[in-house]
Amino acid sequence: MVQQLKEYVDSPILLFLILLIASAIIGLVVRLIFFGVLSFVSKRSNRKTIKSLKSRFNSSLFMFVPLLFMHAFLRKTGIPDDWIQVIKPILNSLIIASIAVVTIRLLFFVQDLLFLRFDIKKEDNVRERQIITQIIFLRKMAMFVLILLAVCVILLQFEGVRKYGSTILTSAGIAGVILGLAAQKTIGNLLAGIQIAFTQPIKIDDNVVVEGEWGWIEEINLTYVVVKIWDKRRLILPITYFTEQTYQNWTRNSSDILGTVFLYMDYTIPIDEVRKQFVKILESTPLWDKEAQVLQIVDSTERSMNIRLLMSARNAPQAWDLRCYVREKMIVYIQENYPEALPKSRVSLEKLDELERKA
Secondary structure, eight states: OHHHHHHHHTOHHHHHHHHHHHHHHHHHHHHHHHHHHHHHHHTTSOHHHHHHHHHHSTTHHHHHHHHHHHHHHTGGGTOOHHHHHHHHHHHHHHHHHHHHHHHHHHHHHHHHHHHHHSOTTSSSOHHHHHHHHHHHHHHHHHHHHHHHHHHHHHHTTSGGGHHHHHHHHSHHHHHHHHHHHTTSHHHHHHHHHHHHHHHOSSOTTOEEEETTEEEEEEEEOSSEEEEEETTSOEEEEETTHHHHSOOEETTSSOSOEEEEEEEEEOTTSOHHHHHHHHHHHHHTOTTEEEEEEEEEEEEEOSSOEEEEEEEEESSHHHHHHHHHHHHHHHHHHHHHHOGGGSOOOOOOOHHHHHHHHHO
């Protein structure tokens, strides 16, 4: 009985289970200590930073620490060598994967810190959007390289597929991979992404007109760009579109923009009174940034004249709202004060009157 119990205690399965449970407990304790310290520090420091740290490392550290503990004590538990030969490559692969995950989480955390420093929600945010665009693209490129390296190193842990990992990691292998993929659109998209990240024809939150649609640059990924259309649709375009095609960028250097409203009026309209009312309407709304306001007659026909109202706003959405507001108020003003000045068709009845007199 004692001998059977000893054999049961010394069995590899039980030893491995004990190591597994101990590692999980160690990981849980480290996690509790880590987040306990963060909770204490958050009372005296920037809570946004601590909140980001908690969210980014919540689960990744819980896996990383137990795996390191298991790796350190694997041979000291008395597990037979034949078991270790099977467990160790798997354990090494999991550690490599967890290191990659922790590093990726660290990249996201650094990105969060930079986002807190560069606020794109303020009015004049061109510089902030330039930096944020570069940060996001560099983070995605770093993740791509990191995942590629992690996969290669994991492949080296297994005899059957080791040659594939070593081939990718050797300089000749890297050159072969690059040459083999250089003709592919994916690499072309990556190169276009690098070009956009540093020359910046577009940035995050830019107002653009593409494919006849007006919207904002919502995402710049490694191979494609997401444009958020004004009606909440999403337009997905390959990133090479923005290096090869023509499009409009309304916020390339600054977010302020001019808006226009056209009114077609009869020649009897008093222009000076209309101009005074236009200024009065602009001064009544915070949508106007007080930079520009011009009223001009830009065209005239035999029936009416074309009055252009030019105004400025801080950004494209506000310019749109301002144009609609001014158009509505001006139409109401003319309807109430000068209804006879609305466009009309004139018909001369002189010849008809002459014929009636002769009759």
